[in-house]
Amino acid sequence: MAGKRRAEMMQETREKLIGAARKAFAEKGYAGASMDDLTAAVGLTRGALYHNFGDKRGLLAAVVNTIDGEMAECARRAALKAADPWEGLLAEGVAYIEMALDPEVQRIVLLDGPAVLGDPSQWPSQNACLAFTIEAVEGLIADGVMKPVDAEAAARLLNGAALNAALWIAASEAPEAVLAKAVEAFRCLAAGFLARPR
Amino acid sequence: MAGKRRAEMMQETREKLIGAARKAFAEKGYAGASMDDLTAAVGLTRGALYHNFGDKRGLLAAVVNTIDGEMAECARRAALKAADPWEGLLAEGVAYIEMALDPEVQRIVLLDGPAVLGDPSQWPSQNACLAFTIEAVEGLIADGVMKPVDAEAAARLLNGAALNAALWIAASEAPEAVLAKAVEAFRCLAAGFLARPR
DNA sequence: TCCTTTTACATACGTAGCGTATGCATATTG
DNA sequence: CAATATGCATACGCTACGTATGTAAAAGGA
Structure with missing residues (x-):
């Protein structure tokens, strides 16, 4: 050819x-x-x-862009499989935690990315993951499922919590056990946003 | 002399x-x-x-260690000023958000630190901030104020959420306004850990 | 007090790797 | 079929890290 x-x-x-x-x-x-x-x-x-x-940074940006897109796609699929929108949001967070267990994601997107390219929210990819989460949160607030907090703030806090949990899990010696604890705590924490406890 | x-x-x-x-x-x-x-x-x-x-990394580690200690001290002071232990935990989180607005903290501890030295929880300083938060959480669980989740998991999620919020605020164009939103959402989120809503 | 040894730091060197300037060959245009 | 543009390779200079070596002063012993 x-x-x-x-x-x-x-x-x-x-x-x-x-x-x-x-x-x-x-x-x-x-x-x-x-x-x-x-x-x-x-x-x-x-x-x-x-x-x-x-330059070298430009290449990193391109790589981050690629991976970020794949992550958003993965989160979207996880959310769609859930029973209702609220469970969808939780599933998204859990998916995010699990994705961050991938060494490639960790090293490139979570560690070097921010250090070299600056805050993720300023990336051209506009952090596809975050954008998707914000959308979900806005819907849940409109439906009265979540308390009327700032959607972006809520999305960022949730993603931030998930991200940090992932770093913790990845560095731990018993990832599986720690993952379970983290997911439980995450679900519990997120419930703080619920308008009515379930 | x-x-x-x-x-x-x-x-x-x-x-x-x-x-x-x-x-x-x-x-x-x-x-x-x-x-x-x-x-x-x-x-x-x-x-x-x-x-x-x-080597260069060793110097960074020493610098991070110094700043980390200062941050823990600051968080401790903020927590002690609060009315009760639960408010203390919240104050700690808010203090963490505010400290992370300092460009020095951001660049060195939050961005370059993890990228160069690896996961913060593995640092020799053992992340003084986190250790203090874990202590507070354990006390609150023992007193029945918080749900009986894993203390370390809860502390990490809270700190992670605060950290991410700080990065967001710092990169934003109206830090003051964003700070308010973030703090409100943080208090709301943390309430998910409460055994009984207040 | 004087000699020996250790230590804290400076100087000198080798080398890796980034960014740029330039060259070349192939594809596109008129 | 010439002329130009483009995608990529080659060649060069420069910065900066880490190490090996040198040196002067402090610590220790007799």
Whole structure:
């Protein structure tokens, strides 16, 4: 298939670089990942990198964007499977906790991402996860299920709690046991937003 | 005052380096801070640095340790001023949110710290803030004020929520307004842990 | 008091890795 | 079929980390 168009070729190299970066950043961390090694792993050089992404940060941003999208998709699926909207919100939080157990997510999105790119809410991806959570919260407030607090504030606190729990679990020696405790506490905590206790 | 003992001198250079590092890390970020510049700013060279702290990470760890201690002290004071233990826990969370508005705390402890040193709970300082919160939670559970959830899980979720709120506030354009929203939502959320609604 | 040893820090060096400037080959345009 | 633009490689300089080595002063012993 030598008959590929120029744009297709470029798209392909971008994907190759993002894939390699995902691995390298996850394994070595952002600072520890060498651009020379990373590009060579897919048969390219740093030339391709700087042409396509500007600099090292640009590549990280692209990787974060990709993973963030996958996470939002995963959270959405978890929420849709739930019995009602409130359970959906909880399922979303739990899904978030579970996703954050993935070393790739942890290292790239939760640790290096914020440190290198700044606050997640300022990312171009606008943190798809958060956006989805805000939507859910707004619906629940409108339906009177949740107390009328600021939707963004509620979403951020919930996501923040889940995120921190995930870091804790991942660093612990008995992830499964800790996960159970964290999920229980999370459900309990979230209930504080309920207009009427269940 | 040339009559200083050796140990005192060393303690002094350690403090000078930590002070300079605090400034440099806060202003330029961990990766962007040059050890040459940083040490020269207090009339030393990298020799002193590597002798006292091993490497760049070691210096960051020392700085984080210092700030973490100050934060715990601040949280403790806030909690003691409250009317009762439950309000104390809330005050602690709010204090945590407010402290995280300090750019120095944000950049060093919340962003670069976890990225470079790993999960905060594994730090030698053992995250003084968290330890104090856990203590408070255990007391509240014993007194039947809070539901009998896992104390560490509850403390981590609360701190996580507060931390994330702080990052949000700091990045926002109207910190004061956002702070109010966040604090309200935080109080509401925390109420989920109450055995009996108030 | 004088000699020895340790220690706290400075100086010098090697090296990795980022960003940029330049070159080249292929694809697109007229 | 020329002319231009583009995607990527090659080459270079510079910054900054970590280490190896040097040195002067303090601590300790006789």
